[in-house]
Amino acid sequence: MSTTEFFVDDSGPPPRMLVLWCPDWPAVAGAAAAGVPANRPAAVLLGNRVVACSAVARASGVRRGMRRREAQSTCPELAVFAADEARDARLFETVAMAVEELVVGVEVVRPGIVAVPVRGAAGYFGGEDALAELLVDHVSGNAGVECQIGVADGLFAATLAAHRSMFVRRGEAGEFLAPLAITELDQPGAERGELVDLVKRLGLRTLGAFAALAERDVVSRFGAGGLLAHRLANGRAERPPDRRRPPPELTAEKTFDPALDRVDAAAFMAKSLASGFHAGLAAHGLACTMLGIYATTESGEELARVWRCAEPLTPEGIADRVRWQFDGWLRAVPGARPTAGVSRLRLVPEETVEGASLQQGLWQGGEGGEGGEDGVAAERASRAMVRVQGLLGPESVFTAVLDGGAGPGERVRLVPWGDQRAERDPPGAAWPRRLPKPAPATVLAEPMPVRVLGPAGDELGFTARRELTGRPCAVSVDRAPTRAVLDWAGPWPVDSRWWTAVERPEHVRLQVLLAGAGAAALLLRGTGRESLKWTVEGIYD
Template identity: 70%
Template sequence: MRRAASATLADAGIGVGCPGTAGVPHRREERGMSTVDKPPRMLVLWCPDWPAVAACLADGTPLHLPAAVFHANRVVACTAVARAAGIRRGMRRRDAQSRCPELQVFGPDEDRDARLFEPVAAAVEELVVGVEVVRPGLVAVPADGASGYFGGELRLAELLVEHVSHQVECQIGIADGLFAATLAAHRSRIVDRDRAADFLAPLPVDELDQPAADRAELVDLLRRLGLRTLGAFADLAERDVAARFGRAGMIAHRLARGLDERPPHRRRPPPELTVTKAFDPPLDRVDAAAFMARTLAERFHGGLARHGLACTRLGIYATTENGEELSRVWRCAEPLTPQGIADRVRWQFEGWLRAAPGERPSAGVERLRLAPEETVEGHSLQLGLWQEGLRGLSDETTERAGRALVRVQGLLGPDSVFTAVLDGGRGPAERVRLVPWGDPRTPQSPPDVPWPGRLPAPSPATVYAQPLPARVLDASGAEVHITRRRELSAPPHRVSVGDGPPREVLDWAGPWLVDAHWWTPGGDGVRTRVQAVLAGEPETAVLLTRVGGSSPHWTVEGVYD
């Protein structure tokens, strides 16, 4: 609910149940839900379009201007003003800017989103205890205790909206279970107790594909099977869902029925699984905290794995040099990987150490404790710490290699070890990106979609950071150029690289043409790539590139083995 919507809750009668559910029997009774399986009552506070809002706050851009966050040239979040101008999630950047030329464009930044969300989580914590950050932009709170203290769920929702809205626009939902409460927050609803399944039933099955859940393939399959609503999916028998969709389908089926992803009664983690580390000198820089988080995450995850457990709620507790106590609990949809643990520790330190003056700690952190607030059986988590970056190796070899790489980083710094990630793109330099060891190895652009004009395999073994200047001549000695029909003016006959002598072209293939950055002032225009084998001892295969623009010229972009 937004600030102006607090009075609307009472006026619309939202606090007494879901519209349209009068006379409908409880789905909990229809499906025989036991009291043990009943999810807890949750309150969720949601900040709409948080990545776009955080980007505007970090840049100093007024929120009344249209703004959007793009990833791989697609809109992933936009402000309400941008939506009013016709911008939608998934829209291409070119289409978005054509609809709204004054659109402010930002890139994704998880650290920024988490750092700026910390004051919002702290504001919620001033009124209620047990705040859990689900992700930047979304916090969850157990509703029963707080609602009893403040005189009811409606009064609690009104107080929270009033308290938080001076910082950022927010909406609140209350329901049984985190999933139902999150969807209720998207609609500013308070769902009656034991009526979560009725509230979810008419909603589209697309709601299962929440951020960080990655259920797009499952949702697409359900739609193709004719299951368009959560209620239709929930009506399927559990046995049939397990046989057809596996574990991912079973989790989604529980959510559609108004249950939690996992049964609420879980093993209590042994106290020795808590990991504590003291720092001398105290930590007062985010980059140092990020480097420390990787090693600490390995210890924490390894201790859980030895007991056959994985963490789903991570408690981060810190003590500063002046005795200040800092704490935050992160709730996770899936069991945390070591990289996920390190990310949340880094995000939390971003929020603590880069807060506004007067809100940040008065001294560095001298003691840090990671506690598994909630665990599940370890079979839910398949990947080890290093398996994502070192596939194909044995567990022992993987662990040894990972320790060696971390050791190198400890000696030379976090940016001393890189691994390659295959990205999408047309040229060889665009398709491979180097990321520091331990950072997320996620492609920035999809490598498997069609890329018109992409160079065919194999790619050059050596790709120059700065292409070498070259001259490509035809049989008459004139430079080969590109005609208006986008063809070579003549077959390449001789090539000279840099100041070297001309070498005869034994064979060649191409051309492959790409319009490069034609939409930006001073763009390169048409790029033409040609593969050529040059005579000599030894023969050399090169990738020649004709760069267009105001001063067309040839370069050697790479060399083949």
């Protein structure tokens, strides 16, 4: 018998969904993790900009997109937290568990949103209104958070309905969506920012205007991503019904001895398991959009959670969700967490789509392409890095991220391979006291101590006004001959952590060009005016 099964053809409207949404969840989770009271304004920052804020903060004038300094000047008592998806997912597990106590088939869309099929649950509890009222009371009482509920045909329409606490009648999702702004297509995780920006520049401001376009024209102009967005704007399912059930062998399973009882060990394991799981699906021309994570503990407890995604999951996306879920299970409040470590884990593709969009394209090679030989080489390199991590540990392979900062050593941050390479500070911002270009070719991990000598051979320092006490004539490095200075520039004062009340040492930077064979230019840093210490921070070619 073939391992492929067929579902009943369903060309009607998408299934009716109930979405429970916890507003401003990143800010709520950040405040809860830090023990900040709910009545204090709170905001979450990424790249020095506000990406989420509480209702109390909005009432004080804080808005998404504000810079940190602007938000804090608008609301001085604002509590600020860094963006942390793992924290958001861990704390949201309490909400998902509360929903699961009443209904089955809970799907976590992302931290802050869960979806539930309405059919069955509404009939059992006496209708959609009764089900929604019961869920709101139960989540508020057991998880201690505020939530809103929306019901509509399809996940996309139900999510927007939840933002407005609305119940959209069956078959009227298109009419509900039509007057909404086209920017609603760019939901978190969907990555439709460029598409939405292009559609707006073409003069289409609402979902209804975009939905009115002919499907053929949308595909020819915007491609597969535009077609999916067009279906959503019309109130239809994201994709046509998939009549194939993934073969059982695509399930990834792994046992652990000893059992997993630490989040860092689970995160490391998730990388290799996710890579094999994704490769197995790709070999069958499939990609996963709904991931089932099932675990068994040493004491026989069964743990399960389903994650739904708007786009097909990448290996990194699969690993992230496994890590978030383990974080939620293992760090739950006492009484809710498992009594023993996880001894067996299964990853199940609960919903799949055709993986053609993830396959190598015939003409995608060459410069800047992601396919062809470049794509194959990148995939091989990625597998090699994961293999090295498997042999030596997760902290054995790093990749560099360029962040903002005044000094060259502050602008490069090393991130373990496979972790999110997100910017903490915008590298293109106008950083005060930034060094002029060009940047040093070599930045020393451990600054090298040196002495900067004046005309009389005395060591130079700098005054309270950050001016040198003399003209640099020579630089002396330990166990190396003293070299004369041909030219120099600076000094430039360094204002580090000026916003803190803690006393900090004074710093200056100085550039010197040395004479002799193999002439070199150095970037020096002087620290502490009272007990001065010069070090080599960088070397110019």
